[in-house]
Amino acid sequence: MNILSLFPAVPLVMMLGLWLSKSTRQIHAVMVAGSSLLVALAVVLVVQYLGLRGAGETAPMLFTASHVWYAPLNIHYAVGVDGISVAMLLLSAVIVFTGTFASWQMTTDIKAYFLWFCLLSVGVFGFFVSVDLFTMFMFYEVALIPMYLLIGVWGSGRKEYAAMKLTLMLMGGSALLLIGILGIYFGAGATTMNIQEIAALHNIPLSLQRIWFPLVFVGFGVLGALFPFHTWSPDGHASAPTAVSMLHAGVLMKLGGYGCFRIAMYLLPDAAQELSWIFIVLTTVSVVYGAFAACVQTDLKYINAYSSVSHCGLVLFAVLMMNTAAGTGAVLQMLSHGLMTALFFALIGMIYGRTHTRDIRQLGGLMKVMPFLAVGYVIAGLANLGLPGLSGFVAEMTIFNGAFMHPDTFHRVVTVIACTSIVITAVYILRVVGKILYGTCDNPEHLKLSDATWDERLSVICLVAAIAGMGLAPLWVSDMIRGSVSEIIAHILS
Amino acid sequence: MDYTSIFTLMRAEVTLTAILVLVFLYDLVAGERGRRRFSAVVCGLLVVQVAASLLPGGEGELFGGMFQYHPMHGIVKGVLAVGALVVCLQADTWLRREDTRHKQGEFYILILSTLLGMYFMIGAGNFLLFFIGLELASVPTACLVAFDKYKRYSAEAGAKYILCALFSSGLMLYGISFLYGTTGTLYFGDMAALLDGSPLQVMALVFFFSGLGFKISLVPFHLWTADSYQGAPTAVTSYLSVVSKGAAAFVLLTVLVKVFAPMVREWQTLLWIVTVLSITVANLFAIRQRDLKRFMAFSSISQAGYIMLAVIGGSALGMTSLVFYVLVYMAANLAVFGVLSVVEQHTGGKVGLEDYNGFGKTNPRLALGMTLALFSLAGIPPFAGFFSKFFVFAAAFEGGFHGLVFIALVNTVISLYYYLLIVKAMYITPNDTPVAAFRADRCTRISLAICMAGVLLLGVVSAVYDGINLFSFGL
Amino acid sequence: MYFTLLVVVILTAIALVAVALGIARAISPRSYNPQKGEAYECGIPTRGRSWMQFKVGYYLFAILFLMFDVETVFLFSWAVVVQELGVYGLVSILFFLLVLILGLAYAWRKGALEWK
């Protein structure tokens, strides 16, 4: 079996194991074993990938395999990875692993919870390994629907509303996507669903591209929290249980950026060039608006959710800049945002689990009460505002560098505008950190709270390590990515 | 006349007739003990029927083109027989009740005769046989709808069904009469050659279409649907929503392709409007429903709209997609109705949406089955519904109906909303007095297992689709 | 030709009744008495509405009749050509009759033929 097929297969096997397990211990065992295996697989994949590239392998996609699935529509089960996907797989594996530990304290109906969680990861992994439009889309939708139940059943707050809103908006997005995919397939002569092959054909007429590009881009953009379509994200994140927020903000939103890059722009390059300005404007709005919105929130999760809107907006922004540097930055930003946002949500979940409130007005002085979590929170915050040495800096610098390389005024102006988000980010991060971690602890109840347990520590440490690792040694990641990005960019510009 | 060709080309009909007669005789001679084994007998025979229908065979026609056989017909007949089988399994609990036990035989006979009618409708190569098949399919259905004799709703539903069925067949016949008047033949093949798209024929097409539209319950011909679905016994509702609808949809496609090929532009326009209306209106109405049977009625109307997406292109791809869609829809819808029906039997007739609050806690297996089926209906992967929806969209898209596909897609979102309402009721909404935990009887469990297998496997295992695709034909 | 004759026959029938009744009305005596307007039920004053509900048995037989009467229609058109069709005609109608006979057997077994 192809190593890539193992990625969606492992969670499936985990689901089977969960189905059969009888006790909480068994469930935990299955989850730990499975998610560790996934991380191991991801690491092996990275090593192999780098090895192959080092050996001079130049094909855009490696580890490819293709099995005919639905012959009449040329649907194949086709897998393959390039640098971007490898990075994403690694990210996903890490998040799934840490998410498992973040859900360690979960008590209600954990069997079903982990079942849906695994289904979610099936979708995520499947999406990143597929190179067939149909399979990709299928995995994309597989990832969406468990969200509904995870948020609706295990969430908190206005969970029903949030779950429904999230599901419907994302399904709306996928509806646009589906028609776009059909448009691409039939526009390219209805002979293949393989992304590489369609790109190679390069035969979709511009008039059709003009129709399908916005649809596909918006379709993925909804998931990537593109400005007018982002409203599901704060509600969804706020209501979701911790691990789901992590997975969602950390990985699922990346599906949007990845899809925009890999499908919308790669397969519909001419329209992408022609229409990119609209979306650049939207993403700029997204970036700035998200940051400003985060400033006025009082709920920790909402703050982080809006921050995600801002950062994911940055991903799309970078993608639309269409040069290698910005593209690389986009992927780095995906990685970085995935990790730090997951860390954020994990920590918020842990704090919430103790204090039962996420309102920053009711929190304060937590640094003394739970130093470990507080330190973690500070690190996440610093990464978020782009402190050098942590992953955020690497990503954002690359993006703005790349974006500014455009000679024309329009691109430069929007880049400058987007840059302001860094400052605003600093404002809201520091405000929160100052309010809840330092200062005095007004609530006597909070003083009795305990610090992180071992499972929480494990997940936080993993994520912090990853963030720091990326910040300190960004080159191997960006090297891995750059080749693939430049390949795609070259195709778009050709 | 060559008798062997009757037995080879009409084998589905011949076996079904034999089964019908056997069941009939069994009903006449069986005593009280024999009655108890009735469902086993019928289901066993239906398995034989499925096998007989699916046996491969060559193309051909009988009685001078009156009856046609195409391997695709065999597949559709097999699919319908599977549907009938599952319905019979699900009806068992209900049929064992005190007030229906003595009517078991009638139920099975009526089901089988409607099935026979559908077979003839599918195999028809002439409007006369088509009409006879249609009526044979719809008249016993009315009896089935009104089967719960002492329930007022059932009788009401039956009356509405039969009146609407009569009305629609009247309209359809009126259409056919003008087709006959303008072409002078009733044979599909001859008629196709003689149609020229004159205004009279367009009118005839509209009438004909409205007749079939009633059977498929497309908006604006859907008025009977909700009431009949609500009033009919649940097993019958599921039969109505799946088997008869599927048959009618397939026939619509074949007739449009075979007979109305010269008027393709006209009927595509017609279908376009009707499809948009069906999907949209039904979805909007479904949101308001609180009775799950009515709810499923509107859901089935919108599903009918999706089926029409496969018809509109008139292509071979469309036909494959249609049959596949019907098969998948059958699995999912029958699963939903299976759960509905068993809950109704165990709770003394509870079918309201709020009755299902907290159902997921007390009966997790049934709730899970229902959830998966609803996801399949909504078109969520990896369940089969996703694949079938994708294929009908692809079929319509291939025909160039981009706007239509777009509208349909937007509607899938709405439909997801209301399907999720049920999921929400089952898993999320708290309830102090949920449906008590119970264990479904064997027949229901078998039927649900079949449906679940369908929901989970039909999409992933592409062999089914490929098998259907081998035999499809189009314009 | 046939049509004309048919009309003539129908008119004749109507004329027959009209003439007979006309003559009768013309020559018969007429007297008014409220008692004459009463329904005659052997001298006992009639009670309740006369248009009452009926035994469902009548309806059952009506339905059965419908089935067999319609069948006769088809049999007639078959009967005139059965000599030409020969064995094929026999076999074809056997099936038709089988259904009919089954229908009768059904009605019999289910007690529809008992006048209770």
Place this chain on the structure above:
Amino acid sequence: MIKMEYYLVVSTILMFVGIYGFVTRRNLLAMLISVELILNSVDINFVVFNRFLFPGQLEGFFFTLFAIGISAAETAVAIAIIINIYRNIRNIDAKSLREMKW
């Protein structure tokens, strides 16, 4: 000789009277009768087309024959159901069937 158009006029009138009746009448039996009018108009159509346009064949006649037979069966079922409604609610007005909305 009576022309074909005259017959067609009759059948068309029957058809639309039937449709009108079906839509406006609220008594189930009246609705049933309206439907029968529609079916009869169809029968007339078939016979007339066959007689005047295609005298060499019998398809239209046979169609009519079958249509009559089938509509008889349908009527039997419909009346049975209507009687059952009457037994249940002592009324056959479609208005009183508003328990379930159309």
Place this chain on the structure above:
Amino acid sequence: MFDFSIITSWVHGMLTSVMPLGLAVFIECVMVGVCLLLMYAVIAVVMIFMERKVCAAFQCRLGPVRVGFWGLLQVPADVLKMLTKEIITIRRSDKFLYNLAPYIVILASVLAFACLPVSKGLEVLDFNVGVFFLMAASSIGVVGILLAGWSSNNKYSLIGAMRSGAQMISYELSIGLSILTIIVLTDTMQFSEIVARQADGWFLFKGHIPALVAFVIYLIAGNAEVNRGPFDLPEAESELTAGYHTEYSGMHFGLFYVAEFVNLFIVAGVAATIFLGGWMPLHVAGWEGFNAVMDCIPGFVWFFGKAFFVVWLLMWIKWTFPRLRIDQILTLEWKYLVPIGLANLLLMVIVVVFKLHF
């Protein structure tokens, strides 16, 4: 054999020679109508008289003897009496239907009557679906009876009408089946053709056992079809006064009465036509002399002879058997006559298909 169409065509030729075609046809039509009317009336009168005499004979009485020679004027006297009786319409009846009922009953009976071929070339309606038409036309009668019972606003009438309806429609099946049996043999439905096919032997003899069985069934069912004893419960006087025509008086009642007797004749006439050769003389193969003598007797004599023979048979039955209960009537029909009729039909088909008949 004398062909009556010679006369009709002579009349036609004579008329057209002196006047335009349209007028001639009109006059012919009037003549046909008048003849039919007269014949109908005469048959009715004869039947009523015959009924009384036959009934008396079976009951060892004399019957009417006082009015006219041998009581021959009894029936005209009755008619006169009926004409002078007041026609009463009762209150709260459905006036329109009440008055419509006799029209329908008479219409049915006249239509059926007009189908009978009295002699060669002497028939009014001779459709190619004659038998079918006859059955259709005669079954209109039941509508009239139901209307009469319904509109009278009398419980006895209503019950009588319902019973009559149930009985008539039930027995119509057996009539249909027994006639079908013969149609299978003749492969035509035109009365003149049916008669012509019997030139070399009556169907009763040609058709083997099935024809015989069909004839017996036909007689029984025919008797029930016209509501005559032992099947006369629609008007069972001991229970229902006079059944569906209780509320009809004077000539109103008279019309029902007439229709009933003519219907009896029609049943007999149809029996004579399709089983007994109609106006065909009795021929015996090989007996040339005998056949020649038989040929001398005019067709209508043969027809009426056979018809009245059947009428006599039916009267015999009526005055011999006691009245049945309704459940017995329906049992007889549905559990005996219909199954036997169906089996008989199949038997006849087999006979015909394998050429076993004479």
